[in-house]
């Protein structure tokens with residue numbers, strides 16, 4: 001009988017991007033993977049890569065015939081691919097509810113609010129716009145995040161999960177580039193997570209983030 005060969009993981013990345021979060025997750029999983037580094041505006045927009053991700057953005061992950069884009073989705077996919085690492089709480093549990101909630105919160109309202117704020121699109125935000133936008137008001141989004149992590153080691157019970165990885169990456173990056181306030185609660189939550197062995201390995205592989213100009 002022939003043994004089925006597990007499909008390989010191919011990771012499309014640029015080290016100056018959200019792909020750093022996926023690298024950290026791959027390292028948490030102890031995954032074997034091949035990295036394809038793409039250049040902004042060049043190989044990232046090539047017909048070959050647009051066939052993988054028509055958005056022409058990184059990160060993306062290929063696993064056999066499966067293609068996964070969107071950082072949160074990739075993190076969730078990997079958590080399920082490596083169940084022995086316990087990076088996703090059990091289905092149907094309250095911890096799973098928190099896990100899904102915060103994964104989706106970062107991918108949706110948090111990301112969008114940060115971009116809108118940084119780009120100056122919120123300067124004259126009206127009540128109607130705040131009501132319509134999925135992120136509401138920037139300050140409400142930050143208050144919600146603060147509430148999520150205040151006094152917590154992990155956001156889903158007693159175990160580190162992909163939701164912590166996503167939150168810590170997003171908050172840590174946001175504080176570093178100034179798109180999020182450096183709140184004491186944010187620092188207390190992210191500091192220990194950003195010392196994990198897998199995070200440090202990923203940082204070593206991706207190299208330092210250049211200081212802002």
Ligand SMILES: N[C@@H](CCC(=O)N[C@@H](CS)C(=O)NCC(=O)O)C(=O)O
Nearest residue numbers: 017018041056057058059070071072
């Ligand atoms: N929604 C996507 C966003 C991906 C994204 O915007 N990636 C940026 C780098 S962080 C990118 O590839 N930009 C290149 C471009 O748009 O040309 C995710 O969460 O992964």
